[in-house]
Amino acid sequence: MAALAEVTHPGQSGKSITELGMVRDIESDGKKITVTLGFGKRRDPLAEYLIGATRAALIRHFPDCGSEVKTVVVEEPAPKKKGLDLDDSTIRGIKHIIGIASGKGGVGKSTVAVNLAIALTRLGYKVGLADADVYGPSVPTMTGTQGAEPMAEEVDGKELIIPIEKYGVKWMSIGYFAGEDQALIWRGPMACNALKQMILQVKWGELDFLLIDMPPGTGDIHISLVSDIRIGSAVIVTTPQKVALADVAKGVNMFRNDNVNCRILGLVENMAWFTPQEHPQEKYFLFGKEGGLQMARTLGLELLAQIPLVQSVRESGDAGEPDALSSRPDANAFLALAARVAEIA
């Protein structure tokens, strides 16, 4: 119970699942612990998150034991209005949903996504960003919103999560529901459900653009994302290296699949060259010159922007004050990207 008392419900003023009486049963045979959580009939927007967090708490406290979390539906004293089926009513007011993707990890998807969101806002658009990286969410840190606790609100009989607003953008990330040091342990289908909740159960309101920061790779999560959520178009991020091509091509093909009706807007070449802060005129092509341009040609895509590798981009990301907010010249690369995306989306 002490371990489970660490699992708090962000939608219930941070009360723990033990306090809320959600722990219905604990069984253990010395090798495996099975915990049963009770949920009301009305769908809890944070159910998948709580299941994952409970499992993580068990693994933290009993690393040598197997652990399982079961759920039961319990009668609620006064069930309110009808339950929630995830539908697309929350994203109907959004003009363009754009996935920021790459088959490859660590090329700067999150950096590009966060800066593009801010740059679009600076151009006067209404923008939201959903962090679809349920295993390694980086949006809270990059935007300095770590520790924020989104509230839940009932809208037309549905429980919706209110996104965090900062720098004029509406942000949503699974990171808001888990401690920074809390590794999230999801099984595949759970991850997909949690992710859908992070996008479909959010009160986005009217937006011109919703950007989805995709996790690396081309796995189940990606397929579920592009097929279940109306991602209309995609921006592919790459570094100029030749070795990135095969992975990036895989990412591109995922969107070009016949069953996926998704238009690729183009390629962003990140870390196109290195410019030292003291010598802003100089360009060092660390990962090869014009690699992005060649890749765009090979893949039949437009090269939307070239973003230099500059220390301030990394520093501002770590500090939670994205570069696109600044008046430094490197912010212009993100503004130019935003202008092009807005033009062709």
Ligand SMILES: Nc1ncnc2c1ncn2[C@@H]1O[C@H](COP(=O)(O)OP(=O)(O)OP(=O)(O)O)[C@@H](O)[C@H]1O
């Ligand atoms: N143009 C750039 N200049 C300097 N640093 C950069 C640039 N782009 C990204 N970085 C840094 O590189 C690291 C990886 O970037 P980021 O997290 O955006 O990549 P990612 O593709 O989202 O990674 P993942 O695949 O893990 O989701 C971060 O520390 C980021 O600050």
Ligand SMILES: [Mg+2]
């Ligand atoms: Mg990322």
